[in-house]
Amino acid sequence: MTSILLVSLMSLAIIKAAPLIYGALCGLMSERSGVVNIGIEGMMLTGAFMAFMGSALFSKWTGGVFNPNVSLVVGLLVGIISAALVAGLHAILSIHYKIDQVISGTVINLLAVGLTNYVANAYIDPTHLSGVGVFPVWKIPLLSKIPILGPIFFEHQPMIYLMFALVLFLQYAIFNTPWGLRLRSVGEYPQAADSVGINVIKTRYLNVILGGALAGLGGAIMVLESVGRFQKLMTSGRGFIALAVMIFGRWSPIGAFGAAILFGFSEALGVRLQFGDINHLYALVVVAALAVILTSIVWGINRLRNRSTKGKSPFLIGGIFTLGLTILYLANQVEFPKVSVPIEFLGLLPYVLTIIVLTGLVKRAVGPAAVGKPYEKQ
């Protein structure tokens, strides 16, 4: 077994994680401003559908005058705008009309399923509307030459890079800019924000709609960088997993990124196990090693986050991290005997890993205090 396998697994994990990250970013923008968003699924589905329709119809109507990439970009924009509009509907229902935000989100999910299925049945299938392919892979010069990290992070399609950029940008902006400070204050204690002249309603509208645009990206990436066409119900629950990712990531973009990679890795491992080219024992050891590494990372983050000096000692954290890396390294050096474990059990592994890391180690997640409560001026 070689480390090439692990590299390709990690690279695939990032690809699989991308829609979840976009979805989680949508959720956290919305919830940080105080609006519960369980309509991520519907917004992503809308984004996927409209990205396909946008690119396919643009290409069809212009008769292939433009480069397919132009059609893809048009589709991307249509997907983003449509999802933002759906988020606008959620905003109006939950901010202006003060409808229960869970109900509003559910309505959006049902609406998106109904509408996209209908149009797919009534138009896409009969006309055999075909897609225009997917975005090409961009190898970043120099960076992609870095051993191990290069192929994992710098040999992707453009929307993956956009995702990296957005995660870093939002992490910075939410915690270090006036916009972020206001966003957080509105989600935590809108009365306080109002008392210093911040427009709570406007802030909530803006961020729910911006979040919708991000969910649109999450839907679009599935069409424009992976499948190449729209399939009914193609988001298949990713919007809800994104919600979980947001919570496990504690409403922070970097946290969401980490949590999503975990889910993405599960999915990637599942895919590779089905190919049958992985030694089962090797997979077991790798998963164990990753669990150890992730545990130490989570401990480390908890320690850094804690304002007091509570938490595990740095030596223990460092030791466990090194142990995990060592196992990982050794696993790639040793030839494992061929042991056959039923594929179903192996398929469980990633989820077991997820459960261990997420339930056992991540502390109780506390969301923004005012989430779900419509704002009433006294």
Add this chain to the structure above:
Amino acid sequence: MKNNKDPILSLHNITKSFGSVVANDSIYFDLYPQEIQVLLGENGAGKSTLMKILYGMYQADQGEILINQQKVVIQDPNDALRLGIGMVHQHFMLVPVMTVTENLMLGDEKTKGNAFGKLSKLDRETVRQEIIALGNKYGLQVNPDAVVEDLSVGEAQRVEILKVLYKGADILILDEPTAVLTPQETSELFEIMRSLIKQGKSIIFITHKLKEVLAVADRIAVLRNGKVVGHTTPAESSIEELALLMVGREVLLTATKGQSHPGKVVLNIKDLSIKSKSEVMVVKNFSLQLRAGEIYGIAGVQGNGQSELIEAITGLMQPHSGHIIILNKDVTHSSPRQITLVGTAHVPEDRQKHGLVLGFSVATNLVLQTYYLPPFSNGWVIYPEKVEENADEKIDEFDIRTPSRDALVSNLSGGNQQKVIIARELSRPINLLIINQPTRGLDVGSIEYIHKRIIEARDKGVAVLLVSAELDEILSLSDRIGVMYAGELVAEMDAKGANREQLGLYMTGSKKEKMLKENINQ
């Protein structure tokens, strides 16, 4: 009083109605530079409405606001802040999860450069320095990096005042700032207020606590039913006069009670120790014998184990060791309902959290302890007509001011909410009344009423355990007084011989009757 100067702020003929209710009725009010003007009035007298008009949260129907003799229009809090008016709200307007620095920046953020507008980098360091400088100037030291939720109430209030100063206010409105403070924190606040005056600020101090008025005011305006009914100064007035002006009738400020006739022991606490959730011993070897027909007052600064003690007696918390015996029955590990059934009434500290179900009607709240018993229920179903009958009776008997028996209890004023609890607890056959902070945040009229009820209960032979942070309340109601400090009963005395100063010394731990072996923090 500074007669040689012109008022910095004048309200002329301010009138504001909500529907048919006139909250402010042609009010005239002047504030002079560098004075503390007290706005005194009971809950619902229109103090808060007036201040919200001044702070731009409401618009007056009539009248005008003048600042330095210039007529101004205040549309929203931003206008008020621009004109140098800042408000310290009763409920702190601070985001709990953010640091002091972030809270002060909010709304008018300093950034490093302005190239990216609202996406520029926050300049926390400059603001930090400004906070430290401002704190030194006004004697309001706070740690700019502290997260607000980790601060004590007194500290949070300092941050709130600092925030108003940071935003450049010259006129500070303090809305019932002492409602949430301990006596110590209150006197600290008064120090701060005096130092602010010296530095050129002017303060409007809203309260209904008469003692505080005399302690801190330069001038006093008394509001009743939306009208200004009097202007006075501490020198020209007394507590009795102020109370008369504020309530509109004579009030008894100290409860009158006859001799107590203690009977058999009702509550017997033996060597009780309680561990908090964070495994700290919060009550240590506490012993107490409470007899029928007496009121035992527990004095102490909040957070010295009183709340935990009460929770343990009422079954809301499991003690670590020791025994609680009510009428010869060991109830140390009994459930709250079992303890209720031996004849215990509990008026909890936080009436909204533990005393009432805010989303239920007045009628339902009145049967929360008895709904499962006849005549309200046969064990399977509740008889609504009995519940309603009971509600009408109690509303009448306890003078609960509510629009109807079906009104949500959350819509009642604090005083009336407390009366609902008192009505529920006292109208059962009881032997023991446990009452924690019975009059916190209530107006003079309600306080008088509740005190009368407590004494009546005592005279009927109920044993009363009273916990209060108000020393005056302890002194005027109790027959015996115990002082709790750091989880221990450090003093116990007959109420007749007790005085404030002596109790104050015990409460702050500077004097002890018994020697403490352990350290406070273990």
